[in-house]
Amino acid sequence: MTNVDGPTDATKRRSLRRTDVVHVAGLARLALTDAEIDLYTADLASILGHAEDVASLDTTGVEPTAHPLPLVNVFRADVVRPSLDRDEVLAAAPGAAADQFQVPSILGVSA
Amino acid sequence: MTVAPGAPGSVTSIADDVRSGRRSAASVLAEHHARIARAEADVHAFNLVLHDVATEAAAAVDEAIAAGRDPGRLAGVPIALKDNMCTRGIPTTCSSKILDGWKPPYNATVVSRLADAGAILVGKTNLDEFAMGSSTENSAFGPTKNPHDLAKVPGGSSGGSAAAVAAGFAAASLGSDTGGSIRQPASLCGLVGIKPTYGAVSRYGLIAFASSLDQIGPFTHSVEDAALVLEVISGHDPMDSTSIDAPPLNLVDAARLGVSDGVAGLRVGIVTELSGDGISADVLARVEVAADRLRAAGATVDRVSVPSTVLGLSAYYLIAPAEASSNLARFDGVRFGLRVSPASGGNVQDMMAATRAAGFGPEVKRRIMLGTYALSAGYYDAYYGQAQKVRTLIINDFKRAYESFDVLLTPTSPTTAFAFGAKTADPMTMYINDVCTIPSNLSGDPAISVPCGVGVDGMPVGVQLLGPALSEARLLRAAAVIEMGN
Amino acid sequence: MVIKAGWDLVVGLEVHAELATKTKLFCGCENVFGSEPNTNVCPVCLGLPGSLPVLNEQAVELAMRVGVALHCEIRPSIFSRKNYFYPDMPKDYQVTQYDLPLNSNGYLDLPNGTRISVERAHMEEDTGKSTHLGGTGRIQGSEGSLVDYNRSGVPLVEIVSGPDLTSADDAKAYVAEMRGILVAAGASDGKMEEGSMRVDANVSVRRPGAGLGTRCEIKNLNSLRSLLRAIDYEANRQIDLLESGERIAQETRHWSEADGRTSSMRSKEEAMDYRYFPEPDLVPLVPSSEWIVAVTRGLAPMPGDRRRVLSAATGWSVATTDIGFAPNAEAIVTVIEQDLDALVLGAIDAGADARRAVNRAANELAGQSATIDAVAFATVLRLEDDGKLTATQAKAVIAELVVNGGDPHAIIAAKGFEALDTSVLEGLVDELITAYPSEFERLRAGDPKVTGFFVGAAMKRSGGKADGRAVTELLKSRAAT
Ligand SMILES: [Mg+2]
Numbered sequence A: 001m002t003n004v005d006g007p008t009d010a011t012k013r014r015s016l017r018r019t020d021v022v023h024v025a026g027l028a029r030l031a032l033t034d035a036e037i038d039l040y041t042a043d044l045a046s047i048l049g050h051a052e053d054v055a056s057l058d059t060t061g062v063e064p065t066a067h068p069l070p071l072v073n074v075f076r077a078d079v080v081r082p083s084l085d086r087d088e089v090l091a092a093a094p095g096a097a098a099d100q101f102q103v104p105s106i107l108g109v110s111a
Numbered sequence B: 001m002t003v004a005p006g007a008p009g010s011v012t013s014i015a016d017d018v019r020s021g022r023r024s025a026a027s028v029l030a031e032h033h034a035r036i037a038r039a040e041a042d043v044h045a046f047n048l049v050l051h052d053v054a055t056e057a058a059a060a061v062d063e064a065i066a067a068g069r070d071p072g073r074l075a076g077v078p079i080a081l082k083d084n085m086c087t088r089g090i091p092t093t094c095s096s097k098i099l100d101g102w103k104p105p106y107n108a109t110v111v112s113r114l115a116d117a118g119a120i121l122v123g124k125t126n127l128d129e130f131a132m133g134s135s136t137e138n139s140a141f142g143p144t145k146n147p148h149d150l151a152k153v154p155g156g157s158s159g160g161s162a163a164a165v166a167a168g169f170a171a172a173s174l175g176s177d178t179g180g181s182i183r184q185p186a187s188l189c190g191l192v193g194i195k196p197t198y199g200a201v202s203r204y205g206l207i208a209f210a211s212s213l214d215q216i217g218p219f220t221h222s223v224e225d226a227a228l229v230l231e232v233i234s235g236h237d238p239m240d241s242t243s244i245d246a247p248p249l250n251l252v253d254a255a256r257l258g259v260s261d262g263v264a265g266l267r268v269g270i271v272t273e274l275s276g277d278g279i280s281a282d283v284l285a286r287v288e289v290a291a292d293r294l295r296a297a298g299a300t301v302d303r304v305s306v307p308s309t310v311l312g313l314s315a316y317y318l319i320a321p322a323e324a325s326s327n328l329a330r331f332d333g334v335r336f337g338l339r340v341s342p343a344s345g346g347n348v349q350d351m352m353a354a355t356r357a358a359g360f361g362p363e364v365k366r367r368i369m370l371g372t373y374a375l376s377a378g379y380y381d382a383y384y385g386q387a388q389k390v391r392t393l394i395i396n397d398f399k400r401a402y403e404s405f406d407v408l409l410t411p412t413s414p415t416t417a418f419a420f421g422a423k424t425a426d427p428m429t430m431y432i433n434d435v436c437t438i439p440s441n442l443s444g445d446p447a448i449s450v451p452c453g454v455g456v457d458g459m460p461v462g463v464q465l466l467g468p469a470l471s472e473a474r475l476l477r478a479a480a481v482i483e484m485g486n
Numbered sequence C: 001m002v003i004k005a006g007w008d009l010v011v012g013l014e015v016h017a018e019l020a021t022k023t024k025l026f027c028g029c030e031n032v033f034g035s036e037p038n039t040n041v042c043p044v045c046l047g048l049p050g051s052l053p054v055l056n057e058q059a060v061e062l063a064m065r066v067g068v069a070l071h072c073e074i075r076p077s078i079f080s081r082k083n084y085f086y087p088d089m090p091k092d093y094q095v096t097q098y099d100l101p102l103n104s105n106g107y108l109d110l111p112n113g114t115r116i117s118v119e120r121a122h123m124e125e126d127t128g129k130s131t132h133l134g135g136t137g138r139i140q141g142s143e144g145s146l147v148d149y150n151r152s153g154v155p156l157v158e159i160v161s162g163p164d165l166t167s168a169d170d171a172k173a174y175v176a177e178m179r180g181i182l183v184a185a186g187a188s189d190g191k192m193e194e195g196s197m198r199v200d201a202n203v204s205v206r207r208p209g210a211g212l213g214t215r216c217e218i219k220n221l222n223s224l225r226s227l228l229r230a231i232d233y234e235a236n237r238q239i240d241l242l243e244s245g246e247r248i249a250q251e252t253r254h255w256s257e258a259d260g261r262t263s264s265m266r267s268k269e270e271a272m273d274y275r276y277f278p279e280p281d282l283v284p285l286v287p288s289s290e291w292i293v294a295v296t297r298g299l300a301p302m303p304g305d306r307r308r309v310l311s312a313a314t315g316w317s318v319a320t321t322d323i324g325f326a327p328n329a330e331a332i333v334t335v336i337e338q339d340l341d342a343l344v345l346g347a348i349d350a351g352a353d354a355r356r357a358v359n360r361a362a363n364e365l366a367g368q369s370a371t372i373d374a375v376a377f378a379t380v381l382r383l384e385d386d387g388k389l390t391a392t393q394a395k396a397v398i399a400e401l402v403v404n405g406g407d408p409h410a411i412i413a414a415k416g417f418e419a420l421d422t423s424v425l426e427g428l429v430d431e432l433i434t435a436y437p438s439e440f441e442r443l444r445a446g447d448p449k450v451t452g453f454f455v456g457a458a459m460k461r462s463g464g465k466a467d468g469r470a471v472t473e474l475l476k477s478r479a480a481t
């Protein structure tokens, strides 16, 4: 898997800034308080500091393991199974109207 | 202060008694309900105790017996379930405010298998929120106490499941183990706990923490009980793509064989890297005792180096939070559970961010932040990518070790149960609790924690046996030998 | 509309096609359009906690058909998670094939012969559908948006072309051809109007010979007409900006068919960072070579192949021009689209004239649901060619064959369409020459208008049974002697 290449040297990795944590909170959809941002900036720096043994390891020629199982090709047949009861599903929803899930307005879509 | 240990019968004896009509499922349940009524207020093992549902299930078992039908191998056995496994129509919370009040519209596969075997579900047990923790102090509903010493933690994250069995509220319980969450509390509560081979037990209906590491397994008082429960819940499930389609595990016989025949010729390796620095002396002493017991039963014991296991903790704290950050995205206030709208109103994205901020506790947020960062552009290769390669190294190291050894022996937890608040100041202090248990989650191999006496504080100590994939029978046989010495 | 002179247009297309499976990609809920909202949902496609995906084998089969039809390499693939929060995406990540797509490095040939590269055709899951309500929404007193998850988890192939298209017309032809391929492969119903085929266009402009310009991705292209209009609009928007010295911002833009313009969809959100990683709930997909061979062997003929066969049979070119299809090509395309080529080729086999078979099929049988027997069809066409049936009679017989089938000769007899025997017709023509000598002299002198007079007279005397063309031929030969 090759995501966009970025800083790979330890110096850059260690320079975790508060703004990085704000950015990550946005990606993670967490409305954190200023105090939480401060806390997690310190915590992440500490944990990532410990993880430097892994980050800086020479892994030339080592294949990644995404999964401990050697399985491939697990399929199901294209056979219809019963769906859930709509009333039961919508009863668990925090917002419902007109047999659908209701949410506050979705930004950036006009149709 | 402690809660009187011991249960009204083992899994095996209850099932035998109920199936043969010596005891009714209803009376067994009543005894357990009575113990819960006496001590649950002190222990807080449960998020929810089931009364009516359990009573009905017990009645159904007794009716089946009366009608001459066999209700199954766990007939009338009261079992507690970690509250991260879905139970149809019964609240399932992950000990998180974000799921408070949610009733799943379906059963986890293990729940169906237990019910089909005649087991009686007595309650949903407390855990560190979303199974993230090693002490149950991260529960949104308050911590669970260790029945052996109420001032101490039961371990975690499956602390409620461990405490429920240790206090005799249930004959067995199920937990989930992502980095040690069954084995560590089993060790701290004096129980047998198994993390099966990845894929041996269906994860369908287990609310995911880290999908490539999570496995469900049993807590019991005895090795034979653990074998029986694991036989019932394991096996292929077409609803889980990562479920192994292999012949059924023959575990009860293996456990009995350990008792009757010992472990002649078994090659046991004590893992050097996991039996030194950072492990308390009294725990290490119990590992030596376990080794002696195995030797006495015919095993050979040597030291073995599995060098990359020292990287396990770091790799785990990159992989598990990364997967968790994605697994926990769906808790967004749209389809189920908590919804919090910002005071200012706002759009759907604002609602999601407010809901997640209010619904998740500090440790869950910490891991989501960590995992999101580890996967983000520019850092993937250094963190997640590297951790996956370390995973390969650990797997290869274990493979090499299993060329010369049949099972590996390590401590389960670096210490006995610790006091509340002792390890909450710095996250790393808590994370280090999992140093011995994490490698087998990364490799996907099975591991068992079996009680082996007590430490200098009189608290239980467990030792851990590791083996290659699907070697549960071998592990249980060896564990039975260690157990016999208790 | 065309783009301004002095600029080249570069278009790449992303086609999302819903696969025609019975069930969704990862669960057993029905994959069907138009159900009541939230009736085809389960723990998996609602993303409920604890649920797990299991891959639909038939979806893989259909995706492989698309790969084979587009001449792709089919390779082992893994599914990844594409993480971003959106309410119509229940897990807040999409399961998709990222760096190891099932199908890659293929191509599609446009009917005009231009080869368009297909970079990849990967599998992924569809999202649910959200409807914006607004203060005056159709639900009284409701605010915000409503979400229906019936479409959530429907299997898709996303087919990504190279930046090889150089005109809106080619883009349109690409989509039309893609639709034909998907339908022929049985992989998708290709219905743009139901959203089972959706197109995003990456549009950029450049000076001839210059490197690629900054592109914008245009969304909400729900018809071929939208595609044409949006590409032209967007190209000219970019040209106007560049000519006035401004820069193009790489962004996603929304096409409004009503306004005839694109507008930026960028919200205040920062740049997307999807944090792809391998989906741990699924195992790798490794299609065996046997499976690939079976899919290849089982694939129905593609529109391009069918066009080539018909084109060879008729000698007609099927190339398009900038103004659209040539009339002959259009008949072939109609025959292909209406799935009539087997009938046409059957009729040719049975001795019918190829051009007549294509034309009659395109004109008389397009849109008819009933099938008609190729031999019967050929018989009618041959009778028409031999002058035993007039054009009008032939069409009537074909119409009867469509409705009731049967033996063409019996239909002809029943309708009294028996054309006149040659000797009878010769006698009739000779009678007329004798009856109208001065008109016949004018015909000999080369006045073409008199032919019509004689044909009309022959029709009158024969009660409509004379074949106009045969009469004309006879008159010509009599006049020549
Ligand atoms: Mg896509």
Ligand SMILES: [Zn+2]
Pocket: C024, C027, C028, C029, C040, C041, C042, C043, C044, C045, C046, C153
């Ligand atoms: Zn579904």
